[in-house]
């Protein structure tokens with residue numbers, strides 16, 4: 001079974017790390033190799049350009065792929081988007097020079113030139129908004145085009161907005177919100193590899209759920225138990241086990257990483273002792 005993943009660009013490293021957290025580790029011994037065996041028998045990574053992944057998966061050349069949602073839309077590929085990942089988060093925006101002093105799309109004049117690598121997304125958006133613009137198709141570095149004079153405005157990826165600002169541009173409208181996604185060929189359920197794909201998807205969801213979560217263990221005397229449980233974040237249902245040698249309990253629960261300092265301070269103040277925090281590798285529901 002083949003999984004198509006980015007061979008370069010912004011998504012490459014996070015995708016390789018994500019797969020490793022799922023337990024799929026590529027044997028990257030030769031930098032130039034584009035088909036990489038993994039520690040999972042029969043699973044290979046195919047290293048290709050991020051924007052080519054949707055059509056590769058649509059064709060069935062790879063059963064699964066990890067790419068940007070924006071590229072799935074741009075390529076108009078008929079694939080299943082199965083898992084939305086928590087990285088590669090960006091927006092596709094229409095950005096114009098700050099010097100235009102406008103705040104609304106309706107204020108844009110006709111006949112402007114808009115540089116973008118998202119030709120299809122741009123075309124559809126401009127038609128919907130009834131903006132009569134010429135699309136200048138480029139392959140990257142869109143932000144420099146207006147100051148160069150190669151275009152008047154752009155449709156491009158924005159994350160923090162730093163690049164736009166640096167080039168005297170501001171976002172006027174968000175066209176699409178994107179993130180990395182796991183995609184599959186439409187017929188994957190009927191394929192011979194369906195069981196393996198299903199297992200892989202379960203492991204991926206498990207790794208995603210475990211991210212930013214910690215397991216916390218603590219010992220609590222009998223008479224403090226109610227108070228300690230009440231001080232845990234709402235919705236948590238901790239596991240309790242009675243300690244063999246004393247009138248105390250072990251309380252075990254899962255907490256968001258961000259809440260750990262607050263939870264430790266509260267349970268400690270309420271009588272918990274011997275608090276241990278450990279990483280979680282996977283949560284399979």
Ligand SMILES: Nc1ncnc2c1ncn2[C@@H]1O[C@H](COP(=O)(O)OP(=O)(O)OP(=O)(O)O)[C@@H](O)[C@H]1O
Pocket residue numbers: 006008009010011049050051067068069070071087088089090140157158159160178179180
């Ligand atoms: N600054 C960013 N922050 C988060 N995600 C981003 C950012 N820029 C782009 N992305 C997302 O990452 C994916 C790939 O973007 P990238 O610009 O790296 O393209 P590439 O073609 O893979 O690489 P390169 O531009 O180096 O050729 C897209 O889905 C895009 O939405």
Ligand SMILES: O=P(O)(O)OC[C@H]1O[C@H](OP(=O)(O)OP(=O)(O)O)[C@H](O)[C@@H]1O
Pocket residue numbers: 010140141143157158159160161162163164
């Ligand atoms: O809103 P920001 O946080 O500034 O991020 C946006 C920038 O990030 C991406 O570029 P990347 O770093 O991938 O370089 P590239 O232009 O070579 O693709 C994207 O193409 C924008 O230029």
Ligand SMILES: [Mg+2]
Pocket residue numbers: 009010
């Ligand atoms: Mg890039």
